[in-house]
Amino acid sequence: MIRAQNPGRAIINGLWIGRSTRKDSDIRIEGVRIEGGATLYNTSRITLKNVGVHGPLDVGTNDHSQGNTDNLIEDVWVWASGQRVIAINYRADRNVWRRVIVRGDGCGKSGCSGSGNPNVGITIYDSSGVSFQNVLVLDRILASGDSPYADFACAQHTSGQYLWGRNEWLGIMSINAPDQSLYCEPDFVLSGVVSGTIRDAVFWNGGGLNLARQGRFDVERVWSRTRQGDAFRVAPELAGSGSVLRNLVATGSGRYGINTAVGVSGANVNGNWSQGAYNQTGCVSGCSTSLPGFSPLSYFVRYGVDGTRYGETGYNASQNVSALPWPNEARIKAEMCATTSRGFCATSISEYIASQLK
Numbered sequence: 001m002i003r004a005q006n007p008g009r010a011i012i013n014g015l016w017i018g019r020s021t022r023k024d025s026d027i028r029i030e031g032v033r034i035e036g037g038a039t040l041y042n043t044s045r046i047t048l049k050n051v052g053v054h055g056p057l058d059v060g061t062n063d064h065s066q067g068n069t070d071n072l073i074e075d076v077w078v079w080a081s082g083q084r085v086i087a088i089n090y091r092a093d094r095n096v097w098r099r100v101i102v103r104g105d106g107c108g109k110s111g112c113s114g115s116g117n118p119n120v121g122i123t124i125y126d127s128s129g130v131s132f133q134n135v136l137v138l139d140r141i142l143a144s145g146d147s148p149y150a151d152f153a154c155a156q157h158t159s160g161q162y163l164w165g166r167n168e169w170l171g172i173m174s175i176n177a178p179d180q181s182l183y184c185e186p187d188f189v190l191s192g193v194v195s196g197t198i199r200d201a202v203f204w205n206g207g208g209l210n211l212a213r214q215g216r217f218d219v220e221r222v223w224s225r226t227r228q229g230d231a232f233r234v235a236p237e238l239a240g241s242g243s244v245l246r247n248l249v250a251t252g253s254g255r256y257g258i259n260t261a262v263g264v265s266g267a268n269v270n271g272n273w274s275q276g277a278y279n280q281t282g283c284v285s286g287c288s289t290s291l292p293g294f295s296p297l298s299y300f301v302r303y304g305v306d307g308t309r310y311g312e313t314g315y316n317a318s319q320n321v322s323a324l325p326w327p328n329e330a331r332i333k334a335e336m337c338a339t340t341s342r343g344f345c346a347t348s349i350s351e352y353i354a355s356q357l358k
Helices: 329-336 349-356
Strands: 011-017 028-030 033-040 049-056 057-059 072-080 086-091 095-104 118-125 130-138 148-155 169-172 172-176 180-186 194-207 209-211 217-226 232-234 246-259 264-267 272-280 283-288 301-303 318-322
Touching: 049 180, 049 329, 057 072, 072 086, 072 329, 086 349, 095 329, 118 130, 130 148, 130 349, 148 264, 172 329, 172 349, 180 194, 180 217, 194 209, 209 217, 264 272, 329 349
Parallel strands: 011 033, 028 049, 033 049, 033 057, 049 072, 057 086, 072 095, 086 118, 095 130, 118 148, 130 169, 130 172, 148 180, 169 194, 172 194, 180 209, 194 217, 209 232, 217 246, 232 246, 246 264, 246 272, 264 283
Antiparallel strands: 301 318
């Protein structure tokens, strides 16, 4: 175990765990601040707890096939500039990310612009069995020339291996995305299982939810308030996927409120939509043009029993309580707001979220 005697006062200049010839396991790192980013390279059962990461956080790699499994990223906050992807779970299975804050402060480099260089907050790529619980992407920005993509992303483009599936986004939130809130486009998925579960999610003042290419999705209790595009989009190729969409709220403005090839059961669509409230199959039952009688904050519930890893009892269960107040607020503000005053830095995370989601 590596634990700071005084939380936030111990600083590690770059963290790299595991080597190509050695898997590191059962290491707990707690209470430190990491400058320059962190990489879990060849690992199992690593825990990052109460850790600030100034720089990218990478779990997984593309240059070995030994895996990065059963890791726990809990009560961690990540912020970076000059990076195309702020946090990634890459070719790494059975990992839990619980109560993680991500903020991208713009890249501004040539490698972040042009086709094939999407800028992302946090992504699940070529992975399965990954659980994002109360992960927040707040006030991510793009520098001039940065190619837009999404706060939350997922992808799988490797034929025959690293199949994508059993991934989940539970109690997550995107606020002020400069592009999509969540964009998912896997090509090769595990058969016979739900590819992705999105539940109790809030996408606020960004580009909404977009699901495409392959996969079977379970989407429930999601509020998408957009300022561009579609609040919800499920591409035509997913029409026969067996996906389920229910209890959705679309507000704000854009092209369509619900533009989906999969019929939605239970939807509130309210706002200004240039092409109409619905497109493709749209809503098939329980459809309303009124605002619901509850706040979007009601979706922001805490998920997962503290300290549990993937597959353990209660690891992804709703705790039936609000995810607010957010832990470590004073320390997060001191670290993430040292050089900026935008977003939650003017108040606190809990106050900021409550004020945004009015």
